[in-house]
Amino acid sequence: MDLLYYPGCTVKTSAKCLETSGFAVIKALGHNLVEMEEWNCCGVVASLTDDDLMHHLAPLRNLIHAEDQGQEKIVTFCDMCGNTLKQTNLRVQESEEDFDTLNNFMDQEEDYKKSVDVQHFLEFLRDDIGFAKLKKSVKKPLKGMKIMPYYGCTMLRPREVAIDDAEEPTILADLLKALGAEVIDTPYKIECCGSYHTIEQKDLTAKRAYRISQAAKDAGADAIMLSCPMCKFNLDYRGKDAEKIFDGYKQIPIYYYTQLLALALGLDVENCEFESHTVDPIPLLKEKKVI
Amino acid sequence: MSTEANNEAARQANAADTPEVSIVNIFVMGKRYQVPAGLTIMAAIEYAGYQLIRACGCRAGFCGACSTVYRKDDEQKLHFALACQTTVEDGMYLVQIPFVPASKAKYMIEDLKAEENTILSMYPEIARCVSCNTCTKSCPQDIKVMMYIQNALRGDIAKAAELSFDCIQCGMCAMRCPADIKHYHVGQLARRLRGKYIDTQSQDLKKRVAEVEGGQYDKEIEELVGMSEEQLRGLYNKREIEAKKKKKEGE
Ligand code: SF4
Ligand code: SF4
Ligand code: FES
Numbered sequence: 001m002d003l004l005y006y007p008g009c010t011v012k013t014s015a016k017c018l019e020t021s022g023f024a025v026i027k028a029l030g031h032n033l034v035e036m037e038e039w040n041c042c043g044v045v046a047s048l049t050d051d052d053l054m055h056h057l058a059p060l061r062n063l064i065h066a067e068d069q070g071q072e073k074i075v076t077f078c079d080m081c082g083n084t085l086k087q088t089n090l091r092v093q094e095s096e097e098d099f100d101t102l103n104n105f106m107d108q109e110e111d112y113k114k115s116v117d118v119q120h121f122l123e124f125l126r127d128d129i130g131f132a133k134l135k136k137s138v139k140k141p142l143k144g145m146k147i148m149p150y151y152g153c154t155m156l157r158p159r160e161v162a163i164d165d166a167e168e169p170t171i172l173a174d175l176l177k178a179l180g181a182e183v184i185d186t187p188y189k190i191e192c193c194g195s196y197h198t199i200e201q202k203d204l205t206a207k208r209a210y211r212i213s214q215a216a217k218d219a220g221a222d223a224i225m226l227s228c229p230m231c232k233f234n235l236d237y238r239g240k241d242a243e244k245i246f247d248g249y250k251q252i253p254i255y256y257y258t259q260l261l262a263l264a265l266g267l268d269v270e271n272c273e274f275e276s277h278t279v280d281p282i283p284l285l286k287e288k289k290v291i
Numbered sequence: 292m293s294t295e296a297n298n299e300a301a302r303q304a305n306a307a308d309t310p311e312v313s314i315v316n317i318f319v320m321g322k323r324y325q326v327p328a329g330l331t332i333m334a335a336i337e338y339a340g341y342q343l344i345r346a347c348g349c350r351a352g353f354c355g356a357c358s359t360v361y362r363k364d365d366e367q368k369l370h371f372a373l374a375c376q377t378t379v380e381d382g383m384y385l386v387q388i389p390f391v392p393a394s395k396a397k398y399m400i401e402d403l404k405a406e407e408n409t410i411l412s413m414y415p416e417i418a419r420c421v422s423c424n425t426c427t428k429s430c431p432q433d434i435k436v437m438m439y440i441q442n443a444l445r446g447d448i449a450k451a452a453e454l455s456f457d458c459i460q461c462g463m464c465a466m467r468c469p470a471d472i473k474h475y476h477v478g479q480l481a482r483r484l485r486g487k488y489i490d491t492q493s494q495d496l497k498k499r500v501a502e503v504e505g506g507q508y509d510k511e512i513e514e515l516v517g518m519s520e521e522q523l524r525g526l527y528n529k530r531e532i533e534a535k536k537k538k539k540e541g542e
Contacts, residue, residue, distance in 0.1 A: 009445040013407040040422040040441040047421070054469070058422035108428065 003124070004071040005033035006062060008081035009041050015078070015229035017273035021258040022077050022121060024271035028262075029129060029137065033075065038065050042081040043088075045154055046196055053101055059088035060102055064109055066116045073117045075124055077258070079154040079228035082120040086161035089118055120155060120163050122171055122227060122257070131178040139266030141180025144288045147255075148184040148216035149173045150224045152231040153192050166190070172225060175257055179264040184221035188212045193234040202241060209239035213252055222284055223253045225260055232256065237278045253281035263290055315381040326379060332359055333374035336385070346389035352376045355459035358388045358431065371429045371463045391462025393473040396480070405488035407446025414477050417444050419470035426464035426474055432457045436464045436474055443477050449489050451481035 003026075011019040026033050043058030062085060066074045076082045092099040093114060103111045125134060149172030156166040164171045169190065173183045191212050194205030213235060216224055226232055232254055239251035259272040259281075269291045274281050285291045313328045317335055324339035333347060348354035357374035364382035374387065396413040403409055411417060417440050426436035439454035455478030464474040502508065515523070 007445075012445040012447070013411075038438070040437065041418075041420060041444055043421065054421050054423065057424075058420075061422050061424075106424070108424075 002032045002034050003075045004066055004069060004073065005035050006039055006042075006066070006074040006076045006081060006085065006118075007035060008076060008078040010078055010080070010229045014233065017276050018077050018229060018232075018256050018258055021256060021262045021272050024262050024267050025258055025265060026121075028265045028267055029134075036062070036065055036074070037069060042078075042084040045080045045083050045087075048084060048087055053098055053105075056088045056091060056098070056102060057105070059085045060092065060112060061106070061109070063089060063116045063118075064106075064112050067113055068110065072115055073119055075119050075121055077121050077227075079120070079152065080230060082118060082163075083154040083161055085118040087158070089114075089116065090160055120227075122155070122175070123163050125175065125261075126171055131174050134175075134261075135178040138179055138264045140264055140290060142176075142260060142264055142288070142290055143180050145181040145284070145290065146184050146220055146222050147176055147181050147225050147260075148186060148219065148221040148223075149176055149189055150212065150216075150226040150231065150235070151190050152226065152228045153190075153195070154228055154230075156190065172227070172257060175261070176225060179260060181225075181260070184216060184219045186215045186219045186221075188215035191215075193228075193231040194238070195230055195234070198230075198234050198238060202238065203245065205234050206238040206241040206245055209235045209251070210242035210246055210249060213239055213242075214249070217252060221252065222288075223255055223281070225255045225257050227257055240278045251279045253277070253279045253284055255281055315379055315383075317379050317382075318384040320386060321384070328379065328381075330379055331375055332361075332372065332377050332379055332383070332385060333357055335379045336374065336387075346374070346387040350375045353459060355461035356389065358391075358461040358463050359385055360388060360463075361385045371431050373431045373459075373461065376431075388462070388466065391465050393462060393465045393476060395473070395476045398480075400483050400487055403484065405448050405484040409446075409484060410443045410448065410451070410477060410480055411446070413480060414443075414473065416470060416472050417477060420444065420468075420472060421470060423469060425467045425469065426472070429463040429467040431461060431463060432459060434458055439478050439481070440472060440474055443481055448481050448484050451478065452485035452489075455479075455481060 007019065023033060039062050040058055042062065043055055047055040062074070074085070076085065092102065092112065125131070151164070151169045151172060156162045156164060156169055159166050167190070173185065176183050188211065192208070193212065194208040198205040213224065224235060226235070236251070236254040239254070243249050243251060254277070259274070262271045263269065263285070269285075282291070314325045315328045317324055317326055319336055319339055319341065324335070326335040326338050330338060333343065333350065337343060346357055348356035352373055352375060355373075359372050359374045359377070361370050361372065361383045362368070363370070363380065363384070398413060420437070420440050422437060422441070424437045426440070427434070430436050434457055435454050439451045442451040442454060458475050458478045460475045460479070462475060465472065468474065518526070
């Protein structure tokens with residue numbers, strides 16, 4: 001099946017490994033992601049905290065581009081892009097007045113027909129493919145890997161656009177089980193990583209990375225698996241910074257679910273682009289004989 | 292012949308002698324002037340008695356000095372044009388924007404690398420783009436301005452360079468952007484990075500530069516410098532035009 005793919009800026013710059021491993025996975029599953037012919041920045045989640053319609057233009061424009069291409073669904077890897085696109089999609093469904101204002105502003109463009117569905121790649125795996133079926137495609141189970149699934153905020157909040165239960169999400173844990181890993185569950189799975197504070201308040205974010213990763217370690221995890229590029233940066237990069245703040249602390253590796261999925265499907269480790277990570281994820285994989 | 296027909300004939304004959312010039316009303320900074328239709332905005336402003344010291348350069352649509360903003364009498368929309376390229380229309384309210392304040396990042400192109408975040412680190416404000424597309428709608432060159440900013444943001448330098456190629460740095464986009472982006476400097480950086488680091492270098496050019504630097508043409512240049520205007524003109528007229536030569540060879 002060909003799926004229309006919305007990348008977003010982050011997977012084209014600092015989170016390329018998410019895209020590369022995701023593409024490898026989808027190909028192995030017999031589907032194809034086709035990048036949208038024209039797209040712009042999703043507008044980023046934080047912009048929607050201002051209640052001005054201006055910031056809904058960027059996401060709406062992308063939804064219109066999808067319609068231009070005759071598609072009813074776009075799939076994205078990035079939690080933040082998915083969240084922003086979904087929020088705007090919801091806003092124009094719910095408020096006819098806002099929808100009119102936006103359409104009037106974009107007077108040279110086609111009006112949005114509200115026909116596009118925004119899907120996170122995780123939703124595609126869970127709802128369209130199904131974890132049970134995915135499990136059958138696993139060639140190299142992640143046996144012996146003790147991993148804490150980490151959800152962060154943007155795939156779960158606000159509730160209206162969440163892809164899972166905001167308090168007790170299971171989607172990543174279910175995926176991990178399908179891949180043969182041991183799930184380490186802690187309440188820190190939904191603790192905020194610090195998000196954009198990483199720009200201005202590096203220490204604050206480093207301390208949060210420490211709290212989350214330490215909770216995982218205390219519960220017996222060797223690593224964390226997540227989906228969001230922002231969380232990944234904070235837990236991996238700022239987590240490394242935390243080693244300078246907390247004596248004797250050692251940051252555990254952070255994996256994207258697409259990377260572990262690629263390995264479990266028996267794909268070459270090259271597809272994971274682990275060299276872009278701060279904490280080297282390879283030694284653990286070797287120790288557990290995954291690669 | 293009736294008097295009516297006579298009159299009509301006279302009128303037509305008259306019209307043939309002195310073609311009727313229709314006059315349009317334009318407003319320069321709020322003051323009304325009647326100018327002949329068919330003039331460019333620039334010529335019309337001069338016809339109205341202004342002397343252009345700024346807001347005028349090449350008069351050929353290349354320099355970007357003559358940006359003009361106008362709105363027609365009863366129109367809701369604002370328009371953007373180059374004064375030297377656009378003809379006047381009745382009811383235009385005009386203003387020239389000879390200069391746009393837009394600071395340029397300082398860099399040594401040799402010290403940069405063409406990486407995903409190179410442009411973003413020089414012009415971090417591109418991340419503020421809300422995709423309103425106002426810049427695109429303001430561009431007298433019909434450039435997809437928003438899309439070149441968006442490509443710069445996602446680190447696609449080659450595409451940003453390609454989309455901004457026709458930019459003449461008039462600055463209209465930068466005056467209109469709600470995110471205060473300085474688009475044309477961003478496009479210029481993209482093109483410089485692409486030219487220096489992404490496109491394959493022309494081997495012929497390299498060879499020719501080496502020849503020039505090696506002094507191969509010094510004598511010829513000296514001869515040219517010493518010639519009179521007449522000699523130069525003669526030489527110019529006799530020059531060999533490559534395209535013509537190729538055509539001949541083909542025949
Ligand atoms: S991109 Fe901006 S500066 Fe360049 S020609 Fe268009 S409006 Fe003028
Ligand atoms: S005018 Fe500014 S904010 Fe609007 S699309 Fe252009 S660059 Fe983005
Ligand atoms: S005077 Fe140079 S572009 Fe108009």
